[in-house]
Amino acid sequence: MKLTEAKQQFISSWGAFGSQWGINRTMAQIHALLMVSPDPLTQEDVMEQLNVSRGNVNMNMRDLISWGLVDRVLIPGERKEYFSAEKDTWKIATQIIQERKKRELDPMLKLLGQLEKIEGDKKDKNVKQFVDTVSGIRKFGNQAEKMLDMMVKADENWFLSGLMKLFK
């Protein structure tokens, strides 16, 4: 397989993969394109390579930046803006974990904590099942949160070798 074809496949699959995880296809594709591009690209470059509109690129690029996955890059002497993606997989992963945790997991755990304090007869099986379910999810979520924090703080090597050896 040639580079051009492989790139296409990678970009298209990364887009499809992303949609299954609630990331919009174009955003994932832009990310994929930037990850395999050795040099920074302009909005124009991305528009051409992915066949999407200026506005679309602009909005999704902004999102990618807010996720900390893409940086604006100034090239001395150039008027236009360039964009470049973080290429280190470990950093990408921890960045995504951190953001999703902050944006989604934390608020959910907060809500569950409130729902647990429901008033009602603990003898009522409806009340009991509700409290048990909610607190079960909350406990699990809290542990997951701790584990993710740990991952984010740790370094890649810990993940690649250290953790694994403990449970071979």
Place this chain on the structure above:
Amino acid sequence: MKLTEAKQQFISSWGAFGSQWGINRTMAQIHALLMVSPDPLTQEDVMEQLNVSRGNVNMNMRDLISWGLVDRVLIPGERKEYFSAEKDTWKIATQIIQERKKRELDPMLKLLGQLEKIEGDKKDKNVKQFVDTVSGIRKFGNQAEKMLDMMVKADENWFLSGLMKLFK
């Protein structure tokens, strides 16, 4: 807060949470409803409580069953089918991990493995960046896969206390 209101909130938030992760809202809501219901429910019950159509409940219930999160339950002497959700958070989580891994991660890792075998001059920075990116993601994915397998095999207690102590 009263049970009824708390249930509503839980169901609605679980639905919203699900959509951010690529799960359709109704499916997540049905799941939430069944998780907090002490006894099995019929399609009719779900239709009424969530205000969705028969077909919708039927299709999503089928999906939930294929994910291993809901079981059909036969009640002796009853003509209709009842549905009941697994209530153990740990089992729910490992079930979801296992399924998503099988449906999404495995195929993606397979593809990345192929893309890595691209033909081309390794001196070309385009080729190099492509191979580096793809193999970086693949390696990370492989480790993640191992770790998830471990989680699925382990038991809840290991997660709740054991793992955590190692990295306090």
Place this chain on the structure above:
DNA sequence: CTGAACTTTCAAAATATATTGAAAGATTAA
């Protein structure tokens, strides 16, 4: 068998999400 009770299917409709592109807004070289 027969038909009542229940389940499944799926084309059409509704809804939600993503994309476009032209106009307005910035920025800067000259």
Place this chain on the structure above:
DNA sequence: TTAATCTTTCAATATATTTTGAAAGTTCAG
């Protein structure tokens, strides 16, 4: 300044996903 270049916005449009509900399918008691 001015005007060329580049970026951002957002209402309109297009696309994708979800939902509906009536019809077809299934099951089983009598």
